[in-house]
Amino acid sequence: MSVISVPQAFNEEELYVDVESIFGHSLLLKCEGFNFAGSIKLKAAAEMVASAERDGTLTADSILVESSSGNLGVALSMIAASKGYHFVCVTDSRCNLTTRLMMEALGSEVHVVVGQETNGGFLGARLDHVRQMCATDDRCVWLSQYTNQANWKAHYRTTAPEIAHSFPDLDVLFVGAGTTGTLMGCARYFRSWHRPVRIVAVDSAGSVAFGGTPGRRMIPGLGMSMRPPLLDESYVDEVVRVEEADTIRACRRLARQGFLFGGSTGTVVSGAIGWLTGHGAKALTAVAVAPDLGERYLDTIYQDNWVQDLYGADIVDDAPFALANSATCRPEPMKRTASTPSDERLLP
Incomplete structure (x- = not known):
C-alpha cells in the first residue's frame, strides 16, 4: 500500500506494455503517464x-x-x-x-x-x-527547462536506472527528443553501463533539433524550433524523424487495442517500429520511453474532423490497420564526436 501527502510523491516506475501483438515487433513501452501530472x-x-x-x-x-x-x-x-x-x-x-x-x-x-x-x-x-x-x-x-541541468539529471537519477533494473540485457533504447532532458539523462547513464546500449533519438519531422529544414508541427510535445541547448550529439547513435501523420496512425492503432496514449508516445512508437522494421530486428531487447497518455489529445489526434482537416481523410480511414511507415521514419547515424556548441540565441 502506498500512502502519500503530496502528489509528486507518486510515480509508477515498473509498468511496461509489449506492443508486439499490435505492430509485429517486440517493443516494450515504459509507461510514464501514470502519475498525478499524467506525463514524464x-x-x-x-x-x-x-x-x-x-x-x-x-x-x-x-x-x-x-x-x-x-x-x-x-x-x-x-x-x-x-x-x-x-x-x-x-x-x-x-x-x-x-x-x-x-x-x-x-x-x-x-x-x-x-x-x-x-x-x-x-x-x-x-x-x-x-x-x-x-x-x-x-x-x-x-526555471528554463531548455537550459536547466536538473532537467536531464532527473532522468539520469530515475528513468534510466529504472530501465536498467528491469532490463539488464537491454540492446536498444528509443527516446523522444524535445528539450532532450530525457534523452540526455538516459544516454549519459547508459554510456557507462556494463554493456553497449544503442541510443536512438526520435524526433518530429519539421523539428530542427538535429538540424534540417523547419516545417509545420501541430502536435505539441516532441521537436524543437531551435537546437536544444542540453543536447550533446556524441551520446546519440541514431536519429529517426517521424511525420505527424504516422504519429496519428500509431496512436490510433494503439487505441484500437485499448491503449490510449498521447502524441509524444505515438511519435516514439512509430519511430521505434520503423527502426526495428528497417533493421529486421527480431531478437533485440528494445525499450521505448512512452512519455504521456492520450486523454489530452481527445480533441486533436483522436478527433476525426481535426485530423481530416490537417492531414486528410485517409489517415482516419487507415488508422486501425496502418503500420508505421518506415519510409517516413528516417534513421540518421550520428557521429561519436565532440559536441557542437548549442545555439542558445533564443535563451538567456
Whole structure:
C-alpha cells in the first residue's frame, strides 16, 4: 500500500506494455503517464523545483514562470499547488484545450501567445513573453527547462536506472527528443553501463533539433524550433524523424487495442517500429520511453474532423490497420564526436 501527502510523491516506475501483438515487433513501452501530472515531465519539474529551492533561487514570495507546450506546464502547476507557489505557464495555440483547463483548475495562470517570431516560431514568441515578465517583476523565477541541468539529471537519477533494473540485457533504447532532458539523462547513464546500449533519438519531422529544414508541427510535445541547448550529439547513435501523420496512425492503432496514449508516445512508437522494421530486428531487447497518455489529445489526434482537416481523410480511414511507415521514419547515424556548441540565441 502506498500512502502519500503530496502528489509528486507518486510515480509508477515498473509498468511496461509489449506492443508486439499490435505492430509485429517486440517493443516494450515504459509507461510514464501514470502519475498525478499524467506525463514524464513530472520528474523534470520536481527536480528543477527542488534544485531552485536548494540554491535559494525559489522562495515563498517567488512567482514561477515557464514556457511549455503543455505537459511540463501541468506538472509544474501540480507541484506549485502542492507547495503554495504562484505559477504562470506561457504556452501557444498548439497547447490542447484540456491541458490549459487542467493548469487553470490547479490554480495556475496561463498566458497563450498568439504571434510567431520570424526565426524562433512559437517558441521564440513564448520566450520573449517570459523575458518580458521577468524584466518587469523581480519576483519571477524562470526555471528554463531548455537550459536547466536538473532537467536531464532527473532522468539520469530515475528513468534510466529504472530501465536498467528491469532490463539488464537491454540492446536498444528509443527516446523522444524535445528539450532532450530525457534523452540526455538516459544516454549519459547508459554510456557507462556494463554493456553497449544503442541510443536512438526520435524526433518530429519539421523539428530542427538535429538540424534540417523547419516545417509545420501541430502536435505539441516532441521537436524543437531551435537546437536544444542540453543536447550533446556524441551520446546519440541514431536519429529517426517521424511525420505527424504516422504519429496519428500509431496512436490510433494503439487505441484500437485499448491503449490510449498521447502524441509524444505515438511519435516514439512509430519511430521505434520503423527502426526495428528497417533493421529486421527480431531478437533485440528494445525499450521505448512512452512519455504521456492520450486523454489530452481527445480533441486533436483522436478527433476525426481535426485530423481530416490537417492531414486528410485517409489517415482516419487507415488508422486501425496502418503500420508505421518506415519510409517516413528516417534513421540518421550520428557521429561519436565532440559536441557542437548549442545555439542558445533564443535563451538567456
